[in-house]
Amino acid sequence: MTERVQLDRPALEALATAGTFTGLGPDRRAALWAAGAAATTRAEHLPGLAIGHDAPALPGMTTFELASADLWATGITAYRHPIEFLRTHLDELGAIPAGRLLDVPDGTRIRIGGAVTHKQRPATAGGITFLNLEDETGMCNVIMSIGMWRRARQVWLNSPALLVRGIAQVGHGTVSLVADQVIPLDLKSLASSSRDFR
Template identity: 50%
Template sequence: RRGGDFSSIADLARRARLSVAHTQALAAAGACDCFGLTRRQAQWQAGVAATEQPGMLPGLSTVQAPPLPGMNAFEIAVADIAATGITPGMQPVSLVRGHLADIGAVPARELSGVADGTRIRTGGVVTHRQRPRTAGGVTFLGMEDETGLINVIVSPGVWDKHKHLALSARALIVRGKVDNGSGAVSVVADKLEPLPLGDWLSAGSRDFR
């Protein structure tokens, strides 16, 4: 990098000519952690630091953030998703695994060991929705949790019953029967429920492509 490593948020904002919004977004996403600041401290500094412009004497806008509480794992994941749509190093469903365990939800990696035809619950982030013309109105949901992928088959009747939720939810709890007779594991849904994590996700699924 021309001029060497960035020494502070103010130095980054000045040399990269970042706006206040851009600087605050980087701070929220954790890009300023390298300056030894917590995310809340970085966001606190970002607005002022971004007023530095090329030609100004460096450091004029440098401010010391007051003591601020750090973010817990959930708050960091929420900030990551809001800023970038992903959570580096952490799959969002892991944050609610305790809730899923309480209701007996089966993780993706364990579905292959469930007897064919067993009714179970499972939960995950919706990654895509597909309805092939040759499928007779059946919709295929792709979901994932922190252990793997989940294939869900939704009949026209179940889809119509839960249409709003099925179309809008970014994360779901699915109740249905395991179909692993062919070796490819799927869950044939008979009920869809909201998974609270969906309220925190900003990145949408890939639908009907």
């Protein structure tokens, strides 16, 4: 296929990560392994000369890795949401699932953990910055003051998942969280440390 379409390596890697080629035979890891060699294969080249098409025996992807790969490559997942793998840890930290935010009284200090889905920069004219967090139950709008943005700027910019503490603003069927603390969540290490061995 790559001989005709001539996709570059990043495009082929994204397609392999999303599972596009699994219907043709290779699993995601094998397809990702072969993406580099496939990107250099062209119709005018002699067949069979590219090195790297055949992947060694690789372990299958865990459900968490499949969900994370889908979310990275496509923005959605047919598997479980990656934050679902952290729910026990988030519950221990006192984080509320997004689906229960409307039950929280206005003005309550709460915690929520989730994957960062949107960042609004530059800030509004008043210096306010907005961020969306998503967990397996829904989304939460996070509001950051100028000071909060400056204090935690590197965390906000570099972390794909966060635990945010702040004051809930509940009204008219919506909830926003005015952040006063942010902690990065390491999805991979937390998920791998809490595997389900059923």
